[in-house]
Amino acid sequence: MSGATIRIAREEWRALARSRVAVLAGALLVLLILTATFISLQKQAAIDEARSQYQAEQVEEFYNQPDRHPHRMVHYGQFVFRPLAPLAFFDFGVDSYTGDMVFLEGHRQNSANFAEARQSSLMLRFGQLTPAFVLQTLAPLLIIFLAFRALAGERERGTLRLMLAQGISGRQLLSGKLLAHAGVAGAILLPALVALALMASSAGASLAQAGLMMLAYTAYLLVWTLAALLVSTLLPRGRDALLALIALWMVTVVLLPRGLPELAAATETAPTRIETEVAIGRDLKSIGDSHDPDDPYFSDFREETLARYSVDDVLDLPVQYAGLVSIEGERLTSQLFDRYASEAFARQDRQGTLVRNFGIASPLIAVRQLSMTLAGTDLDSHQDFLNQVERYRYGFVQELNRMQAEQIPAVDPGEDPRIDASNWREIPGFSYVEPDPLAYGSGRIVATFAILALWLAGLALLYAFAGRRLVWIAR
Amino acid sequence: MTRYGAELKLVLRSRIAAGALIFLFVLSALAVWSGISVTQRQDAAIERVQAASASDLATVAKVYGQPDGDAGYGAYYTFHLTWDPPSALAFAAVGQRDIQPFTLRVRLLGLQQQLYESENINPELALPGPFDWSFVLIYLAPLAVIVLMHDLVAGEREAGRLRLLLSLPGSRGLWLRRLAARYLMVFAALALPLAFGLVLMQPPFLAGLGMLLIAALYLAFWSGLGLLVAAMVRSSGAGAAGLLGCWIVLTLILPTLATSAINAAIPVARGTDLTLAQREVIHGAWDRPKKETFDVFFVNHPEWRGTPPVAGRFHWKWYYAFHQVGDEAVAPQVAEYRASLAARERWSERSGWVLPTVATQVLLHRLADTDLAAQLAYQDSIAAFHRRIRYFYYPYVFEELPFTAADFERLPEYQPRGVGGSIALGSLVAIALAALLLLMLGLRRARRLGVNQASRAGGD
Numbered sequence: 001m002s003g004a005t006i007r008i009a010r011e012e013w014r015a016l017a018r019s020r021v022a023v024l025a026g027a028l029l030v031l032l033i034l035t036a037t038f039i040s041l042q043k044q045a046a047i048d049e050a051r052s053q054y055q056a057e058q059v060e061e062f063y064n065q066p067d068r069h070p071h072r073m074v075h076y077g078q079f080v081f082r083p084l085a086p087l088a089f090f091d092f093g094v095d096s097y098t099g100d101m102v103f104l105e106g107h108r109q110n111s112a113n114f115a116e117a118r119q120s121s122l123m124l125r126f127g128q129l130t131p132a133f134v135l136q137t138l139a140p141l142l143i144i145f146l147a148f149r150a151l152a153g154e155r156e157r158g159t160l161r162l163m164l165a166q167g168i169s170g171r172q173l174l175s176g177k178l179l180a181h182a183g184v185a186g187a188i189l190l191p192a193l194v195a196l197a198l199m200a201s202s203a204g205a206s207l208a209q210a211g212l213m214m215l216a217y218t219a220y221l222l223v224w225t226l227a228a229l230l231v232s233t234l235l236p237r238g239r240d241a242l243l244a245l246i247a248l249w250m251v252t253v254v255l256l257p258r259g260l261p262e263l264a265a266a267t268e269t270a271p272t273r274i275e276t277e278v279a280i281g282r283d284l285k286s287i288g289d290s291h292d293p294d295d296p297y298f299s300d301f302r303e304e305t306l307a308r309y310s311v312d313d314v315l316d317l318p319v320q321y322a323g324l325v326s327i328e329g330e331r332l333t334s335q336l337f338d339r340y341a342s343e344a345f346a347r348q349d350r351q352g353t354l355v356r357n358f359g360i361a362s363p364l365i366a367v368r369q370l371s372m373t374l375a376g377t378d379l380d381s382h383q384d385f386l387n388q389v390e391r392y393r394y395g396f397v398q399e400l401n402r403m404q405a406e407q408i409p410a411v412d413p414g415e416d417p418r419i420d421a422s423n424w425r426e427i428p429g430f431s432y433v434e435p436d437p438l439a440y441g442s443g444r445i446v447a448t449f450a451i452l453a454l455w456l457a458g459l460a461l462l463y464a465f466a467g468r469r470l471v472w473i474a475r
Numbered sequence: 476m477t478r479y480g481a482e483l484k485l486v487l488r489s490r491i492a493a494g495a496l497i498f499l500f501v502l503s504a505l506a507v508w509s510g511i512s513v514t515q516r517q518d519a520a521i522e523r524v525q526a527a528s529a530s531d532l533a534t535v536a537k538v539y540g541q542p543d544g545d546a547g548y549g550a551y552y553t554f555h556l557t558w559d560p561p562s563a564l565a566f567a568a569v570g571q572r573d574i575q576p577f578t579l580r581v582r583l584l585g586l587q588q589q590l591y592e593s594e595n596i597n598p599e600l601a602l603p604g605p606f607d608w609s610f611v612l613i614y615l616a617p618l619a620v621i622v623l624m625h626d627l628v629a630g631e632r633e634a635g636r637l638r639l640l641l642s643l644p645g646s647r648g649l650w651l652r653r654l655a656a657r658y659l660m661v662f663a664a665l666a667l668p669l670a671f672g673l674v675l676m677q678p679p680f681l682a683g684l685g686m687l688l689i690a691a692l693y694l695a696f697w698s699g700l701g702l703l704v705a706a707m708v709r710s711s712g713a714g715a716a717g718l719l720g721c722w723i724v725l726t727l728i729l730p731t732l733a734t735s736a737i738n739a740a741i742p743v744a745r746g747t748d749l750t751l752a753q754r755e756v757i758h759g760a761w762d763r764p765k766k767e768t769f770d771v772f773f774v775n776h777p778e779w780r781g782t783p784p785v786a787g788r789f790h791w792k793w794y795y796a797f798h799q800v801g802d803e804a805v806a807p808q809v810a811e812y813r814a815s816l817a818a819r820e821r822w823s824e825r826s827g828w829v830l831p832t833v834a835t836q837v838l839l840h841r842l843a844d845t846d847l848a849a850q851l852a853y854q855d856s857i858a859a860f861h862r863r864i865r866y867f868y869y870p871y872v873f874e875e876l877p878f879t880a881a882d883f884e885r886l887p888e889y890q891p892r893g894v895g896g897s898i899a900l901g902s903l904v905a906i907a908l909a910a911l912l913l914l915m916l917g918l919r920r921a922r923r924l925g926v927n928q929a930s931r932a933g934g935d
Contacts, residue, residue: 097598121823126730
């Protein structure tokens with residue numbers, strides 16, 4: 001870096017520092033990031049506390065149930081709550097739009113309920129104040145505001161030609177301006193990065209995730225810095241540069257991210273919850289009806305069971321036959337749940353892929369995806385939560401069914417057969433294993449970084465080209 | 476009129492201004508089309524669900540609608556469909572319809588365990604918010620106003636025409652004329668596609684007019700602000716920067732700050748609490764003497780007190796009684812939960828008294844009946860329907876009457892709640908006052924411009 005470059009950068013910083021508006025806007029943004037970080041950390045702490053307390057109480061409640069028929073416990077069920085990932089405060093992602101509480105019971109799959117967005121006024125749709133929102137949406141605006149005059153202003157004042165005439169090369173000038181405004185972007189980013197680093201080291205979050213997140217936001221803000229300076233170089237008037245940049249921001253940050261999901265939703269019809277339930281019920285009937293004594297599927301099942309235990313009558317079985325039927329029935333229903341859920345997830349993934357593919361046109365879509373994935377709040381991690389929940393549901397329901405088969409007498413069970421309450425303690429509470437975004441999302445993370453790199457490279461190339469032609473442009 | 480014609484030509488001669496207007500028009504048209512497509516998809520989904528539900532019901536009726544059928548089984552396996560069709564204005568302001576369920580099935584079990592089910596939505600698609608006409612109005616139209624207004628004064632000054640203009644006869648109404656011409660152009664670009672959508676979707680005439688009125692007031696606010704800033708700044712660059720700053724603060728920063736504050740101040744955990752509490756009551760009933768359940772149940776349902784008593788381990792009348800008792804037991808939590816939701820809604824509306832962007836959002840979605848209040852009204856209609864279902868089945872269950880195929884024909888049918896859109900009066904007054912105030916301030920400042928200029932010219 002030549003001395004001229006540094007001199008130009010220093011001069012630009014001095015000019016920005018002299019501008020009251022620039023200083024005010026910069027201070028405001030830093031304040032916003034700090035506020036957003038503070039609010040989000042508090043919100044995360046509150047959510048974490050509430051959910052973990054509910055979860056612990058629920059497990060205790062389950063254990064405290066009296067002697068009962070195991071099937072009663074199948075329907076007493078379990079409530080599970082989704083814990084937040086440690087970095088969620090930075091970007092709550094889809095968490096506000098997905099329920100955090102699921103009720104688990106036998107042969108039914110209930111939805112995750114009480115999503116924040118469903119319980120808030122429409123104002124929530126203006127956006128949520130998180131560090132991610134400030135960096136993704138507002139920081140580019142500040143960069144634009146501070147940089148749109150960088151070159152166009154020199155041109156308007158006539159100082160550009162003067163500098164070029166004094167022997168400063170276009171490349172020196174542009175790299176000086178870049179240095180200055182990249183520094184500004186860095187200053188914007190700094191408080192957020194410090195918060196991220198602090199949280200990552202204290203809350204047991206993966207440092208690699210936090211590091212990659214920082215890298216993504218650095219690349220994103222650099223894209224905007226380059227874009228702002230490039231437009232400021234190419235357009236003759238500051239006002240025109242500002243309007244062009246705002247238009248660019250509007251299209252890539254607001255319009256495309258809103259329009260593309262609409263397109264994705266229109267391309268594929270997603271069956272409603274009720275349609276899915278009815279379809280599952282129908283499929284189940286077509287396999288077999290355990291209530292129908294002549295049902296071919298369950299007659300076969302009975303014959304197999306009798307053969308397995310080498311007895312002639314279900315009453316001679318060492319276990320309760322109804323319990324075995326419950327186990328088999330649960331197995332069949334769960335298979336269908338899994339099939340329909342994976343179809344739904346695949347559909348959501350296709351829609352997401354569509355948005356991301358078009359998202360090459362918008363660095364925001366790329367960085368938003370990266371940010372959610374690395375914060376552990378993307379759609380995949382929610383789907384993974386639902387999958388874990390379903391596996392847990394299946395496990396504890398089958399455990400209770402097994403208790404029914406083994407402990408409820410097959411003959412003369414009495415009017416109100418129950419098993420001992422100590423049995424409930426054999427069923428472990430739900431323990432959520434946080435998925436590793438770097439494992440499940442590695443392909444996407446690389447692809448999204450590639451998009452950001454492409455933007456950076458393209459803009460840098462154009463900027464370098466503009467630097468070489470600056471004398472010609474300035475004419 | 477020729478003066479207005481001249482203004483029109485003047486605006487359209489600027490490539491940026493013409494571009495912004497065309498862009499706004501195209502986006503407004505796209506948004507109207509997209510909104511219509513959303514409501515049509517929802518209508519289609521409702522039809523599909525109705526068909527699926529009907530075929531499900533037919534299967535249940537065939538199995539349980541026997542001459543000696545037991546209403547207990549019939550009620551247990553029969554799901555009753557409810558649905559909430561999009562209003563005729565929903566296309567313009569989709570609101571929460573993309574995340575709230577618009578079909579829900581309930582049965583004779585406790586309502587509170589069925590009422591809060593979620594729809595299978597793709598949360599990633601819902602995250603950025605719907606692309607509809609209200610979005611174009613609230614976010615994009617102000618930008619078009621800014622493009623057209625920011626250099627209203629400075630542009631003339633920079634071109635060296637300002638003094639001349641102000642000294643011409645008839646310069647008195649100059650700024651009002653300029654303002655009105657630009658305002659009308661933005662309004663037309665925005666309103667024409669909406670008007671087309673209104674003709675297609677046929678909402679009540681007054682409701683459609685209300686939509687246009689809200690847009691007119693919101694744009695008037697921005698135009699007034701535009702003139703005020705334009706008359707205050709020395710250069711067009713400063714005008715653009717100043718107005719964009721206002722836009723950022725009003726559409727991005729303050730609403731998100733207010734949301735954070737409201738949601739932090741008014742927690743809604745009662746939803747979770749009531750669900751958990753209801754389960755304890757319902758499942759606890761299995762281990763309590765049946766008399767306890769009936770004693771509580773008969774308090775609010777004395778008409779069944781004299782029906783045959785329950786003997787043995789299980790009877791449907793006891794089963795449905797403890798489900799109802801479960802609902803009744805959590806009534807205080809339900810009321811608190813609803814109150815907290817209403818409080819969030821109320822405070823959002825109040826923040827609209829100082830934030831025109833929020834006031835406009837409240838007004839549009841209340842009118843289109845697509846806000847949180849709409850979802851709560853839908854839930855209320857489901858609760859009323861659930862009550863009808865209960866009183867339909869109770870005679871069969873409690874009097875132990877046979878439930879036959881003919882009775883399946885008589886099942887209560889859900890009637891969608893009526894038109895729920897209304898004008899949020901407080902927000903309307905707020906936005907009208909804001910528009911009036913800004914227009915007055917803007918015009919006054921612009922008129923002073925002429926006076927200053929004249930006195931300075933006189934002093935020269």
